[in-house]
Amino acid sequence: MEPLRALTSAPLDVAALVSAAAHAADQRAGHIGAAGALSTFVGTARGRTAGRPVRHLEYEAYEPMALAALERIAEEVSESWPGVTLLLHHRTGQVGPGEPSVVIVATAAHRAEACAASRYAIERLKQIAPIWKREVLEDGASWVEGATADPDDQAARAEARRRACA
Amino acid sequence: MRVTVRLFARLRELAGTGEIPAEVPEAATIAAVWDEVVRRHPPLAGHARAIACARNARHARSDTPVAEGDEIAFLPPVSGG
Numbered sequence: 001m002e003p004l005r006a007l008t009s010a011p012l013d014v015a016a017l018v019s020a021a022a023h024a025a026d027q028r029a030g031h032i033g034a035a036g037a038l039s040t041f042v043g044t045a046r047g048r049t050a051g052r053p054v055r056h057l058e059y060e061a062y063e064p065m066a067l068a069a070l071e072r073i074a075e076e077v078s079e080s081w082p083g084v085t086l087l088l089h090h091r092t093g094q095v096g097p098g099e100p101s102v103v104i105v106a107t108a109a110h111r112a113e114a115c116a117a118s119r120y121a122i123e124r125l126k127q128i129a130p131i132w133k134r135e136v137l138e139d140g141a142s143w144v145e146g147a148t149a150d151p152d153d154q155a156a157r158a159e160a161r162r163r164a165c166a
Numbered sequence: 167m168r169v170t171v172r173l174f175a176r177l178r179e180l181a182g183t184g185e186i187p188a189e190v191p192e193a194a195t196i197a198a199v200w201d202e203v204v205r206r207h208p209p210l211a212g213h214a215r216a217i218a219c220a221r222n223a224r225h226a227r228s229d230t231p232v233a234e235g236d237e238i239a240f241l242p243p244v245s246g247g
Contacts, residue, residue: 043247059246060175062239065223066246090246102247122247130220130239131246132175143176144245149218151225 004086005070007061007131009093012100014042021087021105028085035085035107039114041122042104047097055136057095062130066090069129072151076124077106077117080161084108084117090131101133120164127156167192169232171203172239177217181207190232196221197228199238216243 002020018040025035045057074086087105095101102125106117125131128151133144150156171186178184181203188202196219204210219226220239232238 060178061246062172062174062220062223062241065220065239068223126244126247128244129246130174130218130241130244132242133245133247134175143179143242145176145216145243146245147243148216149225149241149244 002087002089004088005067005074006089007063007066007070007092008089009091012042012089012091012103014040014100014103017087017089017103018105021085021107024087025085025107034109035114036109037107037111037114039106039108039111039118040104041102041118042100043102043122044100045095045097049135049137052137054097055138056097057101058134058136058141059090059092059095059101060132060134061090061092063092065130069149069151070125072128073121073124076157077121080120081106081108081113081117084113086117086121088121088125090125090129092131116164120160123160123163124157127153127160167194167232167234169199169234169236169238171199172237173203174239174241176242177210177213177240180209180213182209183207188238193231195228196226196230196232196238199232200228200240203240213242217241 085107091101108114218241
């Protein structure tokens with residue numbers, strides 16, 4: 001069975017990960033059908049950036065720290081939405097246009113918590129996980145740079161929560 | 167004392183390597199480790215802005231003292247997802 005949090009250089013199998021999250025929720029509850037709602041977010045590699053074709057993306061991670069960040073996001077989700085089970089898998093290495101780079105599955109008894117937790121998790125991942133993306137185009141490549149990672153920045157955390165609950 | 171420096175993404179490319187053994191004085195801070203790395207890899211000069219740092223894979227401030235055998239990482243702004 002798939003772990004709940006992982007970095008992997010292998011392609012992400014969305015259906016298998018949704019099943020794994022549902023199974024984990026069932027295990028936790030001690031009965032089948034624990035999740036009345038599973039909210040899945042799949043981030044995929046865009047085939048164009050600013051109108052120019054993208055050959056592929058390359059993801060690099062500081063793996064022990066990135067995995068710790070994914071665990072931290074799961075803990076934060078548990079604090080805000082205690083019944084939610086969170087699966088969070090992120091790719092490393094080369095990801096072609098249309099292929100998933102990240103899969104998040106949040107399970108809950110009801111849809112509101114599942115959707116909010118899933119949105120919160122992707123917002124936090126973009127803020128704090130030490131993972132970097134390089135866009136490889138036909139005529140060159142460049143690193144994408146977003147947020148300066150600071151897990152203790154409470155304003156960033158509040159902003160992620162605001163977006164999740166909007 | 168000796169520490170291992172880890173660089174990622176743009177910083178790794180600028181330095182031409184992702185892992186650098188560095189010799190720093192006792193009680194040196196993470197900021198001093200950065201200065202030593204820049205001295206040895208001049209293309210990194212001027213790239214300290216917006217960088218986060220970590221000591222042994224945990225976030226740390228640049229004024230944190232380092233110890234023998236530490237792994238010190240410099241993290242450019244992140245872009246996962």
